[in-house]
Amino acid sequence: MRLTIEGIGKDFPGVTALDEVSFEILPGETHALMGENGAGKSTLIKIITGLYRPDRGRLLVDGKPVDFTSPRDAIAAGISAVHQERNLIPRFTVGENIMIERPPTRNGVIDFDRVHAEARKFLDMIDPSIDTRTEVRHLSVAQMQIVEIAKALSLEAQVLLLDEPTASITGHEADALFAVVRRLRAEGKAIVFVSHKLEEVMAISDRVTVLRDGRIAAAGEPIAAMTRGKIVAAMIGREERVAEMGTRNVDGTKVVMEAKDLATSFGHRRVNFQLHKGEILGLYGLVGAGRTELARALIGDGKVVSGDLRLNGASVSIPDVPTAIRRHRLGYISEDRKAEGLILTHPIRSNVAITVWRKIASSLGLITRAGERRLVHPLVEKLEVKTPSIEQAVGKLSGGNQQKVSIAKWLAAGVEILIIDEPTVGIDIKTKTAIHELIGEITREGLSVLLISSDMPEMITLADRILVMRDFAIAGTLENSHRYEPMSRAIMDFIHAGDEASPVGEGVARA
Amino acid sequence: MKWSLTHGFTMTHSVSSDTRGRPSFLAEQSNLIGLAAIIILFWILFTSLAPGFVSSFNLFALSRSLAVDVVIGFSTMVVLATGGMNLAIGSIGVCAVMASGYLMQTIGLPIPVAMALALLLGAFLGWLNGFVIVRSGVNSFIITLASASLFLGGMLILSKAQTFNALPPEIAAFGRMRWGFVSPLLFIALGIGAALIVLFRFTALGREILAAGANARAAELSGVPVGRAIIIAHTLSGALAASAGLMLVIRLGAAMPSIGQDWLLPSFLAPVLGGTLLAGGYVSVVGTILGAFLVTTIRSGLLVMQIGNFWLQLFLGLILLAAVMLDRYRSIYAERRSLGRKDAGRRSSGRRA
Numbered sequence: 001m002r003l004t005i006e007g008i009g010k011d012f013p014g015v016t017a018l019d020e021v022s023f024e025i026l027p028g029e030t031h032a033l034m035g036e037n038g039a040g041k042s043t044l045i046k047i048i049t050g051l052y053r054p055d056r057g058r059l060l061v062d063g064k065p066v067d068f069t070s071p072r073d074a075i076a077a078g079i080s081a082v083h084q085e086r087n088l089i090p091r092f093t094v095g096e097n098i099m100i101e102r103p104p105t106r107n108g109v110i111d112f113d114r115v116h117a118e119a120r121k122f123l124d125m126i127d128p129s130i131d132t133r134t135e136v137r138h139l140s141v142a143q144m145q146i147v148e149i150a151k152a153l154s155l156e157a158q159v160l161l162l163d164e165p166t167a168s169i170t171g172h173e174a175d176a177l178f179a180v181v182r183r184l185r186a187e188g189k190a191i192v193f194v195s196h197k198l199e200e201v202m203a204i205s206d207r208v209t210v211l212r213d214g215r216i217a218a219a220g221e222p223i224a225a226m227t228r229g230k231i232v233a234a235m236i237g238r239e240e241r242v243a244e245m246g247t248r249n250v251d252g253t254k255v256v257m258e259a260k261d262l263a264t265s266f267g268h269r270r271v272n273f274q275l276h277k278g279e280i281l282g283l284y285g286l287v288g289a290g291r292t293e294l295a296r297a298l299i300g301d302g303k304v305v306s307g308d309l310r311l312n313g314a315s316v317s318i319p320d321v322p323t324a325i326r327r328h329r330l331g332y333i334s335e336d337r338k339a340e341g342l343i344l345t346h347p348i349r350s351n352v353a354i355t356v357w358r359k360i361a362s363s364l365g366l367i368t369r370a371g372e373r374r375l376v377h378p379l380v381e382k383l384e385v386k387t388p389s390i391e392q393a394v395g396k397l398s399g400g401n402q403q404k405v406s407i408a409k410w411l412a413a414g415v416e417i418l419i420i421d422e423p424t425v426g427i428d429i430k431t432k433t434a435i436h437e438l439i440g441e442i443t444r445e446g447l448s449v450l451l452i453s454s455d456m457p458e459m460i461t462l463a464d465r466i467l468v469m470r471d472f473a474i475a476g477t478l479e480n481s482h483r484y485e486p487m488s489r490a491i492m493d494f495i496h497a498g499d500e501a502s503p504v505g506e507g508v509a510r511a
Numbered sequence: 512m513k514w515s516l517t518h519g520f521t522m523t524h525s526v527s528s529d530t531r532g533r534p535s536f537l538a539e540q541s542n543l544i545g546l547a548a549i550i551i552l553f554w555i556l557f558t559s560l561a562p563g564f565v566s567s568f569n570l571f572a573l574s575r576s577l578a579v580d581v582v583i584g585f586s587t588m589v590v591l592a593t594g595g596m597n598l599a600i601g602s603i604g605v606c607a608v609m610a611s612g613y614l615m616q617t618i619g620l621p622i623p624v625a626m627a628l629a630l631l632l633g634a635f636l637g638w639l640n641g642f643v644i645v646r647s648g649v650n651s652f653i654i655t656l657a658s659a660s661l662f663l664g665g666m667l668i669l670s671k672a673q674t675f676n677a678l679p680p681e682i683a684a685f686g687r688m689r690w691g692f693v694s695p696l697l698f699i700a701l702g703i704g705a706a707l708i709v710l711f712r713f714t715a716l717g718r719e720i721l722a723a724g725a726n727a728r729a730a731e732l733s734g735v736p737v738g739r740a741i742i743i744a745h746t747l748s749g750a751l752a753a754s755a756g757l758m759l760v761i762r763l764g765a766a767m768p769s770i771g772q773d774w775l776l777p778s779f780l781a782p783v784l785g786g787t788l789l790a791g792g793y794v795s796v797v798g799t800i801l802g803a804f805l806v807t808t809i810r811s812g813l814l815v816m817q818i819g820n821f822w823l824q825l826f827l828g829l830i831l832l833a834a835v836m837l838d839r840y841r842s843i844y845a846e847r848r849s850l851g852r853k854d855a856g857r858r859s860s861g862r863r864a
Contacts, residue, residue, distance in 0.1 A: 301732065325734035332732060340732055343725045345792055354722055354733045357715035366713040409733065 001027055001078055001158035002062050009056030010043055017043045023209045023219040030191045032201040035211035036235055036428035049081045050074035080152035081161040088136045088144055095119035095132035098151045122150040126180045142173035161192045170287045178204050198228050210234040236430050250464055251277040256448045257417055262307035266293035268472045280449045282463030284491055290472035291452045295419045299324040299332045331415035333406045335422035341406050344395030351394050351405055352376040355413035379408040400431030421452040436462055460487045468494040542786040546801045557812035564815045567692055573811045574693035578700040579758045580803035583774050584781025586751035588799050591782055593744045594724040594791020595651035600752040600778055601771030602662035607633040607753030609666050612675030612766025630753045637749015641742035675766040683764030696758050708796045720744050725792025776827055777806050784834045
């Protein structure tokens with residue numbers, strides 16, 4: 001099936017979200033759709049899948065104009081989307097989820113044997129290992145995606161939209177997903193692949209379309225003719241900036257945090273590391289390696305069950321988060337900004353001042369907004385948060401600005417050690433650099449950072465040393481040379497080969 | 512709009528830009544004005560249909576029931592702030608009522624001491640709710656549904672449902688007292704409102720309760736003792752329910768076991784009409800007062816027009832439903848507008864982070 005997007009335009013009050021967007025999606029191709037946050041990708045996807053109607057232009061399926069008034073119309077025309085927000089029902093089985101749109105019945109009652117038999121048929125096309133009788137809530141994110149794809153296939157989808165499918169799955173799972181994508185492509189399906197990750201796009205796409213500010217910056221260019229640099233240039237309208245982190249001043253003699261044979265309630269064991277003053281200590285590992293859990297144990301949102309945790313040389317036990325923040329000056333920026341990091345409905349002012357409300361209260365125990373502003377305003381300016389006002393609800397800011405607010409919160413709290421979990425997840429390339437510079441800057445001012453990231457380039461750009469974590473233990477420590485090739489190889493060696501393997505390249509093993 | 516399309520983002524931090532910053536702020540203002548307009552409409556309607564509506568007798572009666580409705584609304588509002596519910600306010604109220612009756616009539620304690628102890632009992636029962644909710648992690652709806660029945664049952668067993676109607680005469684005298692057209696009880700209710708405004712706007716505790724209600728996990732990771740905030744909110748709710756009960760004792764001059772049984776609907780009506788979010792994280796004290804005012808107005812109006820209590824139930828149900836619908840519509844509208852604005856910002860500023 002050929003899907004033609006012809007001169008599509010969409011306006012929202014006071015703004016043109018899409019204008020004159022034209023390109024074609026062909027059967028048997030993987031078509032990458034790229035663009036920064038706000039470039040119009042989501043709006044375009046919503047139009048293609050029938051959630052929005054375009055104000056101008058039209059969609060053509062095999063040359064015939066179509067007019068989708070609801071997602072049902074799009075599905076009927078053979079276009080299905082696998083969204084970031086999963087559309088599966090957690091307590092239903094895999095089979096029930098796949099067949100939910102039209103369950104086979106007998107005498108008016110759902111025939112569950114046939115539900116599972118039919119679902120099996122579609123699952124077998126892509127991943128026979130998933131049991132159709134498992135409840136969806138027991139599946140991993142990657143498996144859920146497979147189930148969604150199977151569901152799309154059961155709806156006879158010819159065009160499949162994958163919206164950031166690898167955002168929250170591990171490298172191995174992504175490889176398995178790409179194998180499925182290749183198989184579907186070989187069967188003549190068109191795959192539209194939305195991703196922020198250039199490496200992936202280069203690896204699996206046939207052609208790439210780039211949107212910038214609601215307009216086409218590259219329309220269906222063959223990937224063979226593109227380079228990484230060209231795609232980035234199309235996305236941001238200029239060449240990619242190479243991150244220069246500037247000089248760092250790590251005080252190697254001063255250990256601010258030290259773990260000795262730490263074991264936690266999450267199942268970590270023999271965790272050893274030292275964090276120096278002003279240092280960025282990377283904590284790399286695959287999803288599920290236990291990095292976030294380690295962070296939670298360190299800040300008192302979990303328990304250290306044995307071993308010794310020392311802060312500035314003194315052995316401590318942290319019973320809860322308020323103690324970590326107030327007594328030990330230890331803060332944590334969650335990887336999930338929306339659910340755990342910020343209070344989206346509250347203004348920037350409250351989100352930044354939350355950790356210090358008790359501190360800035362007057363002798364009568366009262367906090368004034370003016371008092372909060374005096375504290376928050378300089379930080380918001382210093383971190384260059386783009387906002388019309390500090391009264392703006394944080395949920396209305398872009399991801400990058402939200403992350404700056406998170407950092408401002410901990411600067412306000414006056415923490416000495418900050419654990420930052422996936423600082424740039426879901427943040428576009430341009431802003432990523434700004435966040436990286438910001439992290440570098442706060443460490444130059446004396447903060448020490450424990451950086452958790454699954455983004456290898458980010459890790460190699462930022463960290464002074466890198467701890468590699470595997471199966472809830474530290475697999476090794478590497479001195480970072482900031483050279484991508486040898487470092488990434490050394491890290492992957494630790495992850496795959498195990499503790500005993502000697503790392504290759506320039507990384508110096510210290511484990 | 513300061514958010515200019517041509518100049519991208521202007522950094523403004525003036526108070527005047529508040530109106531755009533928080534969706535709830537704008538919503539609150541339009542909501543309050545709308546609510547006030549509806550109240551005025553009802554006043555015009557009732558005054559023209561039944562001249563007795565604005566008689567000094569009726570205005571006095573209205574002010575007394577308004578005081579009670581406002582405090583009942585506050586009692587639910589403070590728990591809504593945490594994103595929870597308290598279905599036990601009627602039961603807590605009546606427990607405090609009967610305790611005060613027992614302490615004054617049977618034990619013969621001085622009025623202020625008896626009242627203070629009754630308030631403490633209310634606070635304690637609220638604390639119990641909060642403690643069990645936080646400890647068990649079970650939804651406040653279920654816990655307070657159970658405790659509502661538990662508290663009421665306990666009170667009935669202990670009091671044998673006997674009304675205390677030989678209270679000290681000062682009680683009834685206070686109930687009849689007038690300041691101008693209105694009862695001093697109304698000023699007490701408004702005083703409580705002022706205290707709640709201070710709590711939620713200007714104290715760390717109030718802010719923490721709202722933060723816990725808006726996003727408990729984020730609040731916790733920011734060092735807010737979320738469990739404590741929830742327990743305190745429930746304790747406060749219990750004390751407020753007890754206050755409402757005691758106001759009724761003053762109004763009726765007796766402590767009756769039937770008090771509190773019809774509180775549930777008005778307790779939600781006042782805050783919800785006033786714009787307090789059921790999801791937690793945002794309260795409107797003034798809105799709750801206006802919401803209660805609307806409820807009282809309608810009740811009093813129907814009474815003066817001699818339309819029966821059956822109709823009152825129907826009306827209040829309709830109004831709650833209409834308010835919720837309106838709220839839903841408003842949030843969809845706000846979302847659309849903000850979507851447009853958000854994209855406007857992105858498109859106009861090439862450097863938006």
